[in-house]
Amino acid sequence: QMAFSVEERGRPYTTDYQVYFKNAEGKYISPFHDIPMYADENVFHAVIEVPRWTNAKMEIATKERLNPVKQDTKNANLRYVANVFPHKGYIWNYGAIPQTWEDPNHKDEATGFTGDNDPIDICDIGEKVQTPEITPQI
Template identity: 85%
Template sequence: MAYSVEEKGRPYTTDYQVFFQNAEGKYISPFHDIPLYADEAQNIFHAVIEVPRWTNAKMEIATKEPLNPVKQDVKNDKVRYVANVFPHKGYIWNYGAIPQTWEDPNHKDADTGYYGDNDPIDICDIGEKVCSRGEVIRVKVLGTLALIDEGQTDWKVIVINTEDPQANEFNDIEDVRRLKPGYLEATHDWFKRYKVPDGKPENEFAFNGEFKNKDFATKIVRGTHQYWRALILNQAEAGELNCINTTVADSPFRISAAAAEDIVKAASPLGPAAPIPSSGKT
């Protein structure tokens, strides 16, 4: 299924929003309405790109807002950017999330010993294409790194776009180590140090920073899908999360296409982008 996006507000400001539409032109939530699987029989998953490779703006699915548009993260009323941590430039992969997954903050992970971070599960796409913000791609899961972010489990799933010319050669985490030497080490280094320029300590990891393989990562993804399923059926505590959707048939949070359109119409019209800071975050 093809997906498209509609931008609202001024890029790189607090009112910027990226809304999603399906092939029928219906507004949808990228968190709840895009299916987990692109091809379940082949273990191919959907992934929503929030941050294109080499960029710095910290964009993410706004889990607490109606229809969950992609927005720029805000701290102290200012939009956030990640610094260029030497020798890296911005995000070193296409960064995003797997829809219909949820790292339940009330569930203590048996492997890491920490609770979930209340977000969809994160992905790092290592394919050669630089994706666009809001692009929905089909991916193969290759492995995962377990970041412990401020005392919460924050899985980083390593994937490759199925349209990548080398996709058939990548089937597990060791293929990444063999065919893209240094990429896993760079990934570990990036997640360890990317908050240091903001005055925070280095991040920690479960499993001594070891990458887990495809089977382990796939198990984690499927588990977080089950937590999402409980969330969208109102069988788990949502807290501040917004579960409005337009396609999940058995969800009590489902709204009409007209109601979803009203949400988008209420957003500010697309305007010129604001300047991006130049202090190592361009």
């Protein structure tokens, strides 16, 4: 099993907040490019961007050096997911599968939708509340 750790910089819920990833040797790595897609033959790695019960819309910054996880913005405002009573934020851990990408130029024949130019989304429906980290997922 590969070991990864995270380093938080800045204050949460600000545009300065960023989560950087490190490998077992403490070297900075990209959660988008450097973490393997597979933990083993039947298990994917997942980079948890939005922990369960939180609502800050965190995403891998695919266009930034080292691709930190940071809060998404729209029109210079921090983005949040809506609360769905009685729950606060996402009811599951939400994130992405590393080393994947949804091509915005490819239209899916079944749905008619194109990719969103980001890694493939993943939803961890386990009971654990994850932190922004790498989690093996079946």
